[in-house]
Amino acid sequence: MIVSHKHKFIFIKTKKTSGTSVEVDLNRVLGPDDVATPIMPPVAGHQPQNFAFKKFGFIPKRFANHMPAAKVKKLVGDQVFNDYFVFCIEREPVDKCISYYSMLKKSPDHNKGHDDLTWDAYLELGEFPLDTFRYVGAQGELLVDQILRYETLAEDLKTVGDRLGFEVQLKSKAKAGFRQDVPVSDAQKQFIYDAFASSNTFTGYTL
Numbered sequence: 272m273i274v275s276h277k278h279k280f281i282f283i284k285t286k287k288t289s290g291t292s293v294e295v296d297l298n299r300v301l302g303p304d305d306v307a308t309p310i311m312p313p314v315a316g317h318q319p320q321n322f323a324f325k326k327f328g329f330i331p332k333r334f335a336n337h338m339p340a341a342k343v344k345k346l347v348g349d350q351v352f353n354d355y356f357v358f359c360i361e362r363e364p365v366d367k368c369i370s371y372y373s374m375l376k377k378s379p380d381h382n383k384g385h386d387d388l389t390w391d392a393y394l395e396l397g398e399f400p401l402d403t404f405r406y407v408g409a410q411g412e413l414l415v416d417q418i419l420r421y422e423t424l425a426e427d428l429k430t431v432g433d434r435l436g437f438e439v440q441l442k443s444k445a446k447a448g449f450r451q452d453v454p455v456s457d458a459q460k461q462f463i464y465d466a467f468a469s470s471n472t473f474t475g476y477t478l
Contacts, residue, residue: 272338274347274355277302278435281347281357283340286400287370288360288421291317292443293428300437308336316443339405340414356435357414359406361474362421364467365460368393371400373451390453394462403469413473420474 273282273294282297284290295316298307309319322334332346340359344352362370372393375385406415419427425441432439464471464478471477 272306272308272334272336272343273297273301274306274334274343274351275301276304276351278437279355280431280435281340281343281352281355283343283357283359283406283415284337285359285361285402285405286337287367287374288362288402289424289441290360292441293360293424295443296428296439296441300432300439306334308334308338310336337405341408344414356416356431358417358419358431359402359415360419360421360424361402361470361476363476364463364471365455367400367421368463369453369455370450371398372453377451390455394459397466399463399466401467401470403473407469407473418474 272284273280275281275297278300282293284294291310291314294307294310295314298317301307301320304321306321307317307319308322310317324332334343334346340352340357347355361367372388372390375393375398376388406413406418408414417427417431419431428439428441460478464476467476
């Protein structure tokens with residue numbers, strides 16, 4: 272998650288949408304007072320900064336990696352949140368679930384107890400990377416100014432940079448290499464899309 276006072280933007284990080292790679296690339300344009308949250312495990316090219324601070328006394332406040340926009344708003348205040356360009360990334364639901372499933376199976380940081388997990392068993396678990404709560408408020412209102420699409424991320428990210436006055440290219444490939452192909456039936460696709468109904472309302476993804 273990033274808050275850039277230099278360029279006046281807030282990046283809300285979602286799951287399995289190249290968010291870590293985008294953080295690494297955006298890290299290159301940050302100013303000394305900007306916020307970049309830690310990534311665990313650390314990723315080369317990313318430098319966390321200013322994620323912990325004191326507000327209203329001596330109780331430390333912290334920004335977190337996948338912090339929802341509503342919580343970010345409370346930390347930065349309404350004026351900053353409303354004045355800055357707030358964005359996140361989303362991904363086609365079936366593709367996103369396959370990526371998440373592959374990470375659970377193959378990533379050494381996530382596969383504890385999942386080595387033998389089948390695709391069918393994963394769907395039964397219902398452990399989906401649903402991120403609606405990260406960019407939608409308690410009253411169902413969209414809290415971000417734009418949802419970039421994973422499928423057109425390089426172009427969308429360039430548009431954001433052009434709008435805010437900095438140049439950024441999607442060059443990093445952090446946490447990549449776990450993807451595996453999975454056969455998905457029409458019924459399974461429908462099952463996933465039903466589970467992602469809350470996010471599809473805002474992203475526009477359809478079968």
